[in-house]
Amino acid sequence: MTFDAPFFQILITAVFVAASAGLLGSFVILKRMALVGDALSHVALPGIALGLTFHINPFIGAFTTLFIAVVGIWLLKYETELPVDTLVGILFTSSLALGILFIPEQELLEALFGDISALGTIESISSVLLSIGIITALLAIHKKLALSMLSEELAHSVGIKNRALDFIYLFIFALSIALGIKFVGALLMGSLVIIPAAAAKNISRSLHGFMLASVSFGVISAIGGVLLSEFLAVAPGPLFILSSAILFIISLIVRKIRQ
């Protein structure tokens, strides 16, 4: 185990990616789209496969397919009356299957479960910058987002453009998922977004407390995951998810005690 420069690079990247995912997660939970969000993250896989096939950065590939899926959901929601969740379930598990078929075997494990230790310096720096961008954007629109999620009619009555806001939110969602792929992989990325926020909801009464707790739980789990992976010499992604699951159980106990 060595606490050298690469270790700190991994730790810092993980902290920023988890913080942005945690903040996004608080809105995913508010919008009650935890399962859709999780299924959606699988759409990254065919994108990674495309990236590997055509020798472009898998992040770009993942973001492209996620973005297409997100636009699809957005159109589905506003232009048709079809139930979104059924289609999401079918479409997105199919893309998981498609990804598994087309990603070369040696790359598959990394695509599914991530490997943050494989990040280069430039990738790390761009991940941190993108995370900061996501956090800034979410903070800038958080009141409008919360109101629109509470009631689209109320939001409209104070001049909020729900459709445009929804699009921005889904765009940020696609960006966050693509960003987390290196860290925890396409299979677990949904959890990186959802579990810290679900834990935070158990102990929060106010919106700002909820957002802060969600970010904090994400960051604590990231640090826990990276440290444990150094001790146990395994990939940090699964350890991150397990750390956040432990935090969730603790939050559930705290909630029970409070009641």
Added chain:
Amino acid sequence: MDILTVRDLTVGKKSSPVIEKLDFSVAQGETLAIIGPNGAGKTTLFKALLGLTPYSGSVTWAPNVKIGYVPQRMEIETDIPLTVEEFFKLHGSVATPEKIREILNYVQLDTPILKSGFGEISVGQRQRILVGWSIMDNPNVLLFDEPTADVDIFGQESIYKMISHLHKTLGLTVILISHDLSIVYQYANNVLCLNHQKLCYGIPDEMLQAEHLQSLYGGERGLYKHDHGNEKAHNHTSS
């Protein structure tokens, strides 16, 4: 002067419109009550008035009109992480601490409620807060969609008293959807009976006659007549 003019308003599919060829207007300072059975298109009408749903025909608001809106009911989890104070602040920059206190005063609630969870308070309290929220930005028109759904009878009366007080003190135009005919008698200047189309329109004393109500709500036959202008009446099942 009319603050709202609705002409030939049709909403929904052509084969089975939710609202069909509706005409009415609302004068400034008026309280208009919209009554009708469940599924008659009342909430859809509000959505069209707010521009939230596509429609054909015209909905014309007077220039510089500012609309406050109170939704029918909000499906809120009891453990939603949002305090009442934060809910007010979602309104944007108008929600200064002074303004929030002033609003609480209007809707007769005490300041400690600000720290309560928005999902924990009673339905009646939440309705008052929604009414308060809707008047924060000094609107000149208020749309109330069944402001007292799920509120007990005493709560209902005090909410209507409060709305009536706001109507008088702030000089607002009020358009409300209500199931409760006694409320309509007490507070409305005009009544619009709606069941997919306009069945009656006028002052409550005249409109709330037995024959109007029977045609609106169905009565024994569960059917109403409507006229396509060619004197050939035919039947529809009320929904």
